[in-house]
Amino acid sequence: MRIKFGNDYIVFDVQYGKGKKSTIEIDAVGHITVKVPKGTSEEIIKKNVEANGKIILERLGRVSQIREMSKDKKYTEQGKFPYLGKEYSLNELIETNGISNELIPDIVKKFYIKNCKRIINERIKIYQKHLRVEPKSVKIVESNSQWGSCTWDKKIEFNYRLIMAPIDVIDYVIVHELCHLVHMNHDRSFWRLVGSVVPDYKEKQAYLGRFGGYMSL
Numbered sequence: 389m390r391i392k393f394g395n396d397y398i399v400f401d402v403q404y405g406k407g408k409k410s411t412i413e414i415d416a417v418g419h420i421t422v423k424v425p426k427g428t429s430e431e432i433i434k435k436n437v438e439a440n441g442k443i444i445l446e447r448l449g450r451v452s453q454i455r456e457m458s459k460d461k462k463y464t465e466q467g468k469f470p471y472l473g474k475e476y477s478l479n480e481l482i483e484t485n486g487i488s489n490e491l492i493p494d495i496v497k498k499f500y501i502k503n504c505k506r507i508i509n510e511r512i513k514i515y516q517k518h519l520r521v522e523p524k525s526v527k528i529v530e531s532n533s534q535w536g537s538c539t540w541d542k543k544i545e546f547n548y549r550l551i552m553a554p555i556d557v558i559d560y561v562i563v564h565e566l567c568h569l570v571h572m573n574h575d576r577s578f579w580r581l582v583g584s585v586v587p588d589y590k591e592k593q594a595y596l597g598r599f600g601g602y603m604s605l
Contacts, residue, residue, distance in 0.1 A: 389422075390591050391434050393441035399594045402433060410436055412444065418451040418599060419473060419554075420444065462605075463492050470603055471500075472507075473554030497548075497605055504528050504551035511555075512562050518585065521569040535596060536561045538568035552603035553595065560592035 390399040400412075400420035410424045410433075424433055437444070462468075468475040478484055482499050484492065505528045516522055524542040531537075531547045538544045544565045550558055563585045571578035582589050 389430070389434065389437075389588075390594060391437055391441075393438060393445065396445060397594050398437055398441060398444055399591050399598070400437060404428065412437065412440055414444065414447050414451065415474070418448050418602075420448075463489065463496070469496070470552040470599075471503075472551065473557070493605065500551050500605070501528055501548045504546065504548045507551060507555070507558060508546050508562065511559055512566070515559070515563050515566055515585065519563075519566050519570070519581075521566055523566070523569060535600075536565040538565045538572075540572060542569055544568075549603045549605075553599070557592045557595050560586045560589050561596075564589075 389402055390397050392398075398420065400422050403421055403423045404426045405423055406426065407423070408425055410422065410428070413421045413423065415421075422433060422437060424436075463478065467478055469478065469481055470476075471481060478492070478496070482492075482495055487495065508526065508528065512523075512526060522542075523538070523544040525544070527543070527545045528548050529545045530549075531545075534545075534547060535550055536544065536546045546561065546565070550561055553561075560582075564582055567578055567581045567585075570581060579589075586592065
């Protein structure tokens with residue numbers, strides 16, 4: 389879900405549970421989870437988030453500052469790396485014992501590229517069958533400007549940094565590019581097709597807009 393608060397959008401996930409109280413949690417990446425009692429209406433959830441909007445944006449601001457401060461420590465034991473929407477320490481992603489510091493950045497990058505290729509290949513099979521399309525080729529590339537692209541001759545590319553996002557955001561980018569096999573522009577028909585598979589695609593776009601800068605090495 390998402391709400392507009394002032395000039396900003398607050399994007400959050402909702403978890404329904406057996407508890408009687410509502411809570412708002414923000415993790416180290418800035419991902420917001422609103423936990424509410426089962427049966428809570430969407431209207432009440434949004435009003436609760438809106439009532440706490442100022443505090444939420446302040447917390448997100450602090451998270452952003454902490455991330456900026458920690459960039460210099462990225463390839464140390466204290467550094468944190470985003471992977472599938474969560475943060476992990478270096479030794480949780482790769483084996484670091486006996487590896488020189490000079491080699492670690494290259495090994496980390498290869499880890500991301502390898503796993504991005506694996507996840508994309510798994511997920512794209514699901515959606516190309518659903519949309520009844522088939523790309524001519526699928527490649528994992530490095531890009532500073534695009535999460536994905538599709539050429540007129542049905543060749544699709546995905547930015548390896550996409551593996552740093554949650555799986556539902558990855559799915560959105562996959563669906564976006566596959567829909568270009570049907571509509572090569574971004575007209576209403578294109579977005580209607582995207583929305584038929586990913587109804588909350590605007591929330592996925594907002595996630596990439598907010599955290600895209602953090603999803604880098």
